[in-house]
Amino acid sequence: MRILMTGARGQIGSQIRKMLPDDWELIATDSKTLDITHADSVENMLSVFQPDVVMNTAGYTNVDAAENDLEKAFTINAQGVLNLARSANQHGVKMLHLSTDYVFDGTKYTPYTESNYPNPLNIYGKSKLAGEVAALSANPATLIVRTSGVFSAVGNNFLTTVLNNAKQGKAFGVVDEQICCPTYAADLAAALITLVRDYPQMRGLYHFTGGTALSWYDFAKKIVTAAGLDTALVEKTDSTSQATRPKYSVLASEYDIRLPVKTIDEAIAESLAALQE
Numbered sequence: 001m002r003i004l005m006t007g008a009r010g011q012i013g014s015q016i017r018k019m020l021p022d023d024w025e026l027i028a029t030d031s032k033t034l035d036i037t038h039a040d041s042v043e044n045m046l047s048v049f050q051p052d053v054v055m056n057t058a059g060y061t062n063v064d065a066a067e068n069d070l071e072k073a074f075t076i077n078a079q080g081v082l083n084l085a086r087s088a089n090q091h092g093v094k095m096l097h098l099s100t101d102y103v104f105d106g107t108k109y110t111p112y113t114e115s116n117y118p119n120p121l122n123i124y125g126k127s128k129l130a131g132e133v134a135a136l137s138a139n140p141a142t143l144i145v146r147t148s149g150v151f152s153a154v155g156n157n158f159l160t161t162v163l164n165n166a167k168q169g170k171a172f173g174v175v176d177e178q179i180c181c182p183t184y185a186a187d188l189a190a191a192l193i194t195l196v197r198d199y200p201q202m203r204g205l206y207h208f209t210g211g212t213a214l215s216w217y218d219f220a221k222k223i224v225t226a227a228g229l230d231t232a233l234v235e236k237t238d239s240t241s242q243a244t245r246p247k248y249s250v251l252a253s254e255y256d257i258r259l260p261v262k263t264i265d266e267a268i269a270e271s272l273a274a275l276q277e
């Protein structure tokens, strides 16, 4: 299997690279070696390498910054995805693309499945939804995996941010009014590899997250407790972030596919252990 991966230095791309089966060939690209907003570069890369699958882990991912950066968010998350999907379609190549729980407005309060209608509240979510539509219309051989709250020991994510704050010994606020399912990057990477290998005919939308729904505040408490730091430093706060986020964005799937996930406590413990290596 020959994979062309975009955004390979990002949190999810890095995790997939670590776990890719040895007999798969990987062409790993980052924003310098393949800027997905350049249609000609995308087309050239597919022509030269002739991959079996394009795995798009590139994206504009700063949810708050996107509020003042609409053009860039849409250029990367919609036009860039369209470029990839068009070229993939021309070459008869499947595309695996990542999207987000933030395509939903959070007013449902029961888990969102693939058939629920999206209604994003913020620019990031709108740009990701535009990317979904672009990918599916330009290349029917596209599988879009929506996920949420990805964490690991690597990069800037909720777990590493909470730990950095707690280690400084100063109180910090975390919102309690937004419920989601945090997703361990290693579980997601394993799931994506399985989907490519064992479900080659799968198309359309698929929801994959960790198995525990909880608030960001409760998640922060779990992380700080597991790290043996002072949980009193974690304080409940109202959201002051620029982007409006859904109050409830738990995802569930209508597909009867069993993809393993660690419990949230196991995933936190594994991340903390990796940070000490």
Ligand SMILES: NC(=O)c1ccc[n+]([C@@H]2O[C@H](COP(=O)([O-])OP(=O)(O)OC[C@H]3O[C@@H](n4cnc5c(N)ncnc54)[C@H](OP(=O)(O)O)[C@@H]3O)[C@@H](O)[C@H]2O)c1
Residues within 6 Å of the ligand: 006, 007, 008, 009, 010, 011, 012, 013, 030, 031, 032, 034, 035, 036, 037, 056, 057, 058, 059, 060, 061, 076, 080, 098, 099, 100, 101, 128, 146, 147, 148, 149, 150, 151, 155
């Ligand atoms: N992390 C989450 O909680 C989460 C949740 C749901 C969905 N997702 C989706 O999953 C995907 C990957 O997320 P992540 O957490 O791994 O993000 P990340 O760590 O921010 O990585 C994204 C990568 O995209 C690259 N990139 C940005 N603009 C690009 C361009 N024009 N051309 C090529 N590469 C470009 C970045 O490279 P540079 O650093 O070189 O710019 C970066 O390495 C995104 O589509 C995101 O929307 C993530």
